[in-house]
Amino acid sequence: MSQPDQPTPFVPNPARLPDVGFIGTGIMGGSMAGHLLAAGHRLHVFNRTRSKAEPLVARGAVWHGSPAAVAAAADVVVTMLGEPVDVEQVYFGDSGRNPAGQGVIAAARAGTLLIDMTTSSPVLAARIASTAADRGLAALDAPVSGGDLGARTAALVIMVGGDPKAFARARPLFDLLGRSATLLGPAGSGQRCKLANQVAVAVGMVAWCEALAHARAGGLDPAVVQQVIAGGAAGSWALTNLAPRALAGDFAPGFLVRHILKDIRLAREAAADDAVSYPGLAVAERLYQELAESGHGDQGTQALWAYSASGSSTAPGS
């Protein structure tokens, strides 16, 4: 994770904003890139599905045919992708899905700042930072919480790992995207923080689902119980915001079941060598796994309610 303390040829020109490359302009990334564009940054974009970048191109963003081409054109490259395998491909390149076959680390000009905002693996983030440093590039991992709405309203919480100087350079961009950006530690630390967040989200979902299932099994109206208990020591963001949707039968995704499952697995993998056990997370993983296997992977995470209340799970020891 060390970064050579070498001078880089990057000389910021205070008279102009840095050119930003944005790779991954889906629901989250599209909103985020839009904020950068609105602030006056020249924007270079690539997305696997080109049509999703068109609204940005219509507003003046420059389309490029590959991640490498974006990287070569930008002072700062932001990536907002799906999974670690996508991140690996975009940063290190391949000859498959990436048409140019070259990753952004190889293609970027020396001094370029690379910022991965995908929720991904801490180990991969550290490898990116180390490889980037060898080429005279700076890299940050900067996953976010706040979802679609947070991206749209520039209210994301940005969890950053990497070098303090790189963080300082990225700060003006983070300020355009979120309500807070915090440097947690060296490369990978942003990912680790995000995964810790997802542990709390995943196990917290089990908490309110089992509580309201308990109430309903006892003959109570779970909607009344939700109102009674949400304001006290049992309260949580999810009990206030997701439980009412679930109780109304609304399982439309804010955040997909298969995405929380992906993040739970990342959290478990990141913690594989910890001297700590995560029995609550193990339960959440099993429940979400069963939920995904029973065809609910594309519902919102609050679908766990229907599963808990129906007694579909046949948990040992419960």
Place this chain on the structure above:
Amino acid sequence: MSQPDQPTPFVPNPARLPDVGFIGTGIMGGSMAGHLLAAGHRLHVFNRTRSKAEPLVARGAVWHGSPAAVAAAADVVVTMLGEPVDVEQVYFGDSGRNPAGQGVIAAARAGTLLIDMTTSSPVLAARIASTAADRGLAALDAPVSGGDLGARTAALVIMVGGDPKAFARARPLFDLLGRSATLLGPAGSGQRCKLANQVAVAVGMVAWCEALAHARAGGLDPAVVQQVIAGGAAGSWALTNLAPRALAGDFAPGFLVRHILKDIRLAREAAADDAVSYPGLAVAERLYQELAESGHGDQGTQALWAYSASGSSTAPGS
């Protein structure tokens, strides 16, 4: 749970407030009884440890030598006890710890309203209501959340089971004790709601403890992570209010480990016949059980943090 629709000899006299009997004047009960006294109710008190009732007696409450004597003197009897076994003894009597050997159900005048505010068993609450109805008494189960502070500031959330007419009669008293009182259903429903609340509390504690343990195991400062994630989808009352105390090494009880363990067991027992499983609750029970067995039963529930972060638990499947 049916209550005979018979006229009772109780004739409220609007010119005077009902005499209230208060049995169990500990930390919670003492504060609550004080509010009733302050509002002008004549108060009749009994407590196993007499000294804990002295402050109320000094303010004008009438001491009685047994629960039965309190019951015989009051229009409304409120009980705030420790465990279901205490509730059973006070309501049904025994020849052991209860000096008079007679319970409040036998001793109360016809028409008396009995309100048990202890966190107890839904089945016991239904049995009390049924036995009370046979004697022409009304009974409510009305456990609370909000803790010492809620009792002191009359901000309790009161979860009520029983007959709507009895609830209407109790309402003026509830208004003196809490910020809300909700009738959830027939006798036992208040207890069931409180236990559902405790399920959310217990499993929610696992959620933030594992999240911050995950962060710390990854080299992050859990206090910084707490600040970063508490305001988002991972947020909960406990993450905001209990985690900072735990991280500062403050395990002084707001709510005791052995009390949450007691409530978890009550929740499990109440749910024994449910067609629903509670794997998250099973994890919480095991962890709190281990915590109590390792000598932490009289610490606050946030002590789970030290246990989670130290890796003391050797959970299967995690």
